[in-house]
Amino acid sequence: MQAAHHVSLKDYNTFGIHVFAEIFYQITTEDQLTKVLAAHKDQELFILGGGSNMLLTQDINSPVLHIDLKGVAVVSETEDEIILKVAAGENWHDFVLFCIDNNYGGLENLSLIPGNVGTAPIQNIGAYGVELKDCFTSCTAIHIKTQDTHTFSKEACKFGYRNSIFKNELKGQYIINSVNFLLTKKNHNLRTSYGAIQEALDAKKIESPTIKNISEAVIAIRQSKLPDPKELGNSGSFFKNPVVELDFFNAFLDKFPEAPFYKVSDTAYKIPAGWLIEVAGLKGNRINDAGVHKNQALVLVNYGNATGKEIWALAMKVKDTVYKKFGITIEPEVNIF
Numbered sequence: 001m002q003a004a005h006h007v008s009l010k011d012y013n014t015f016g017i018h019v020f021a022e023i024f025y026q027i028t029t030e031d032q033l034t035k036v037l038a039a040h041k042d043q044e045l046f047i048l049g050g051g052s053n054m055l056l057t058q059d060i061n062s063p064v065l066h067i068d069l070k071g072v073a074v075v076s077e078t079e080d081e082i083i084l085k086v087a088a089g090e091n092w093h094d095f096v097l098f099c100i101d102n103n104y105g106g107l108e109n110l111s112l113i114p115g116n117v118g119t120a121p122i123q124n125i126g127a128y129g130v131e132l133k134d135c136f137t138s139c140t141a142i143h144i145k146t147q148d149t150h151t152f153s154k155e156a157c158k159f160g161y162r163n164s165i166f167k168n169e170l171k172g173q174y175i176i177n178s179v180n181f182l183l184t185k186k187n188h189n190l191r192t193s194y195g196a197i198q199e200a201l202d203a204k205k206i207e208s209p210t211i212k213n214i215s216e217a218v219i220a221i222r223q224s225k226l227p228d229p230k231e232l233g234n235s236g237s238f239f240k241n242p243v244v245e246l247d248f249f250n251a252f253l254d255k256f257p258e259a260p261f262y263k264v265s266d267t268a269y270k271i272p273a274g275w276l277i278e279v280a281g282l283k284g285n286r287i288n289d290a291g292v293h294k295n296q297a298l299v300l301v302n303y304g305n306a307t308g309k310e311i312w313a314l315a316m317k318v319k320d321t322v323y324k325k326f327g328i329t330i331e332p333e334v335n336i337f
Contacts, residue, residue: 005023016233027065027067028089049116052236067088067175083137089117096215105190108211109129109215124157128194144172162240191214196221232302233304237274277297280318290310300318
């Protein structure tokens with residue numbers, strides 16, 4: 001398989017950062033993937049999916065493999081449920097819409113999340129009270145050094161909040177080829193209580209929502225808050241929502257009783273990072289073409305010509321300012337390269 005050389009990655013990352021890949025492969029089959037891995041088995045590789053959860057701060061000198069595997073297939077099916085095998089290069093939102101169109105329930109709350117299916121388990125993507133792990137059954141992945149294929153169960157993936165084994169013990173060791181999802185065909189478990197979903201449904205006087213109603217509500221909410229990466233470069237939520245222990249939480253709430261929060265356990269609470277950033281006075285803040293979005297403080301944006309280093313510098317300013325005001329450390333959700 002022939003590689004392309006000195007390829008701009010501007011169109012391959014949702015921040016629209018203009019850096020270059022010295023060696024670039026467009027991978028459309030598993031056979032191509034195996035051959036390219038074998039050819040570069042002694043080199044460090046840069047694996048690129050939808051480019052939605054990354055900030056590129058420099059040119060990439062390692063060979064870049066753009067995983068563009070396609071396909072959706074039925075693994076098994078009953079009257080009540082279906083298991084779908086989805087190739088890694090499928091666009092996440094397009095797959096969710098496919099599920100909605102076929103009345104397959106479970107992923108509707110995850111509508112309009114940028115990125116591809118293959119990278120979704122790495123991050124255990126989540127939104128509006130639902131995480132990928134809720135519908136995940138397994139994934140297949142190829143070992144970068146040996147080219148052996150391995151199947152990972154849900155338990156083996158060690159999913160956590162925006163976390164998995166692929167971000168920890170196995171970081172950089174595997175490329176996910178496909179993901180299997182268990183979805184409902186009827187009697188869907190609808191999640192409407194998180195965020196503004198119920199409010200959006202009430203506004204439309206929808207008393208018995210379908211999965212399509214929920215998907216449309218989520219899309220409308222996200223579009224009202226989050227900029228379209230095709231129009232304004234961004235990577236969605238830049239920071240994780242911090243989780244604090246009970247003693248700190250109680251002291252925090254005494255000082256900021258108006259703060260929103262979500263109970264994680266009897267001893268831990270999640271505080272929205274977007275609220276912290278906004279109250280710290282950074283919503284709409286801008287340094288050259290790097291900015292904090294005017295409608296959603298959790299999102300950092302590229303107004304046109306920002307470099308990755310400029311956006312990262314802004315992120316560190318946000319992190320430091322939040323810590324000085326609240327004593328809370330917020331960590332990036334995106335991967336920094």
